[in-house]
Amino acid sequence: MFSWNRRLARYVKAGQHEKTIELYQEMQQKGMSPDNFTFVPVLNACASLRALEAGRKVHEEIIQSGCKADVFVGNSLVDMYSKCGSIEDACKVFNNMPSRDVVTWNAMILGHVNLIDMYAKCGSIEDAKRVFNKLPSRDVVSWNVMIFGHVKYGQGQKALELFRQMQEEGVQPAPLTLVGVLNACASVVALEEGRRAHDWVIKSGWDSNVFVGNSLIDMYAKCGSLEDALKVFNKMPSRDVVTWNAMIGGYAIHGHGKEALKQFEQMREEGVQPDDTTFVCLLSACSHSGLVDEGLRFYSSMSTVYMISADFQHYTCMVDLLGRAGRLHEAENMVLAMPYKPQVAAWMALLGACRIHGNVEMGERVAKQVLELEPENAAGYVLLSNLYTATGNRDLSKNIERQRKERSVKKHPGRTWIEVDNEVHTFVVDDQHHLQMIEIHAELKRLSGLMHYAGYVPDTNFVLHDVEEEEKVFNLCHHSEKLAIAFGLINSAPGTPLCIRKNLRVCRHCHTSTKFISKVVGRAIMVRDANRFHHFQDGECSCRDYW
DNA sequence: CTAGGGTTAG
Numbered sequence: 137m138f139s140w141n142r143r144l145a146r147y148v149k150a151g152q153h154e155k156t157i158e159l160y161q162e163m164q165q166k167g168m169s170p171d172n173f174t175f176v177p178v179l180n181a182c183a184s185l186r187a188l189e190a191g192r193k194v195h196e197e198i199i200q201s202g203c204k205a206d207v208f209v210g211n212s213l214v215d216m217y218s219k220c221g222s223i224e225d226a227c228k229v230f231n232n233m234p235s236r237d238v239v240t241w242n243a244m245i246l247g248h249v250n251l252i253d254m255y256a257k258c259g260s261i262e263d264a265k266r267v268f269n270k271l272p273s274r275d276v277v278s279w280n281v282m283i284f285g286h287v288k289y290g291q292g293q294k295a296l297e298l299f300r301q302m303q304e305e306g307v308q309p310a311p312l313t314l315v316g317v318l319n320a321c322a323s324v325v326a327l328e329e330g331r332r333a334h335d336w337v338i339k340s341g342w343d344s345n346v347f348v349g350n351s352l353i354d355m356y357a358k359c360g361s362l363e364d365a366l367k368v369f370n371k372m373p374s375r376d377v378v379t380w381n382a383m384i385g386g387y388a389i390h391g392h393g394k395e396a397l398k399q400f401e402q403m404r405e406e407g408v409q410p411d412d413t414t415f416v417c418l419l420s421a422c423s424h425s426g427l428v429d430e431g432l433r434f435y436s437s438m439s440t441v442y443m444i445s446a447d448f449q450h451y452t453c454m455v456d457l458l459g460r461a462g463r464l465h466e467a468e469n470m471v472l473a474m475p476y477k478p479q480v481a482a483w484m485a486l487l488g489a490c491r492i493h494g495n496v497e498m499g500e501r502v503a504k505q506v507l508e509l510e511p512e513n514a515a516g517y518v519l520l521s522n523l524y525t526a527t528g529n530r531d532l533s534k535n536i537e538r539q540r541k542e543r544s545v546k547k548h549p550g551r552t553w554i555e556v557d558n559e560v561h562t563f564v565v566d567d568q569h570h571l572q573m574i575e576i577h578a579e580l581k582r583l584s585g586l587m588h589y590a591g592y593v594p595d596t597n598f599v600l601h602d603v604e605e606e607e608k609v610f611n612l613c614h615h616s617e618k619l620a621i622a623f624g625l626i627n628s629a630p631g632t633p634l635c636i637r638k639n640l641r642v643c644r645h646c647h648t649s650t651k652f653i654s655k656v657v658g659r660a661i662m663v664r665d666a667n668r669f670h671h672f673q674d675g676e677c678s679c680r681d682y683w
Numbered sequence: 684c685t686a687g688g689g690t691t692a693g
Contacts, residue, residue, distance in 0.1 A: 141684040176685035211686045280688045350690040381691040416692035
């Protein structure tokens with residue numbers, strides 16, 4: 137038994153989860169009766185593989201084995217059910233355990249956190265919090281799970297608050313805590329806060345930790361400082377494929393396609409084997425920079441030269457690349473050529489391209505697919521209705537909006553974050569609650585005067601609410617990024633660059649007016665939207681209106 | 684021989 141169990145443990149440590157399960161079956165066939173030391177690694181493997189049915193079977197075998205399940209086995213069961221997404225089973229095991237420790241509780245919190253996703257299960261973070269608050273004693277892992285959970289839930293600020301709270305309670309952070317904190321900074325574009333986290337990393341001697349280094353690169357890139365990202369990259373004592381991917385991905389979101397390609401060349405020269413994510417990064421770099429031919433070349437070389445087969449993410453990148461460039465039919469063929477049922481993401485990328493290029497005929501066809509596959513996802517309705525508006529089909533646009541409301545599908549409210557004086561401020565559409573609202577509105581009025589003087593004419597076509605003509609001009613000033621820009625301007629010294637983060641993609645109207653604003657106030661304005669960075673300066677944007 | 688949190692892309 138000792139040697140069987142030791143082999144199982146080794147396989148799990150090496151990440152060979154399928155092998156672990158095979159070995160377990162083999163030992164059963166040879167008539168061995170597994171014990172607690174056997175079940176733990178096997179459950180661990182099931183958890184990693186998200187193999188719920190296999191896990192259930194092991195659970196039954198534990199019960200039949202007559203072994204008295206100890207806290208290790210109990211914890212592994214809770215962990216397995218949590219990771220496999222069955223919080224009900226995790227709860228059942230939890231409630232039946234004669235004794236629990238902090239590991240048990242943490243597994244429960246993680247189970248709730250894992251359920252957080254974009255459309256549904258918004259209550260999960262609340263459930264996680266409830267468990268967290270009930271915990272008799274919290275250790276560093278409990279805090280880490282909560283920090284990561286809030287980042288995943290889109291509450292980066294709350295995650296940073298948790299970090300402060302944990303220190304107040306005297307819990308020592310671990311390297312992974314800083315990974316979570318850096319993620320939080322990246323998610324809300326908190327560069328100064330990120331620099332402080334970097335100081336912490338150096339002070340603790342964790343800067344040689346590859347995970348931490350990778351997160352630092354990502355944080356700096358997502359907070360707008362590719363220079364700092366590159367500095368970290370160059371100083372890292374050891375790099376892995378993620379390090380390279382993070383750097384390539386950093387160039388990609390800034391629209392520096394050529395540099396991304398160079399970084400890839402360097403990666404190859406140093407003999408680092410690219411993986412599937414590398415190609416997602418590369419293809420998205422090509423897409424953001426309009427490097428269509430290069431993208432097509434990478435796409436074909438990934439399977440022929442690097443032996444990496446394209447999965448749905450690569451197809452989605454290609455659809456985006458071709459579609460954005462206006463090659464709509466090739467993009468559509470790419471969706472149809474997928475060797476499995478196309479995912480919504482692929483149709484969505486194509487629908488986005490139809491919107492950009494005003495192709496109503498294809499857009500309607502594609503939207504039908506999207507709305508069939510995910511009728512509860514607002515993005516499909518929004519894209520189609522925007523396509524109608526942009527092509528002058530107002531009634532059709534209103535129709536789609538009505539349909540969306542009838543099915544009570546909610547849009548994600550637009551949200552913008554800006555860091556001023558080391559503090560992150562949040563704005564939503566038509567925000568009325570900010571303390572400085574009067575000043576902000578005065579600033580918007582002042583800007584609008586300056587912009588008109590500079591030759592700016594608002595294009596009301598792009599206001600996509602269901603409102604009357606006169607109201608539209610008014611509404612244009614109330615998109616959350618406008619409010620954040622005005623706030624940033626009045627709260628920082630003249631000439632200081634602004635950096636803002638938005639949860640949705642910047643609309644064409646805001647894009648145009650931000651170009652004007654950068655010119656009339658003489659400021660560099662960086663905007664990170666859901667997709668990429670826009671660097672506005674002197675009336676121009678780094679994306680060259682290609683986005 | 685047994686337990687928990689993690690990095691990139693979309």
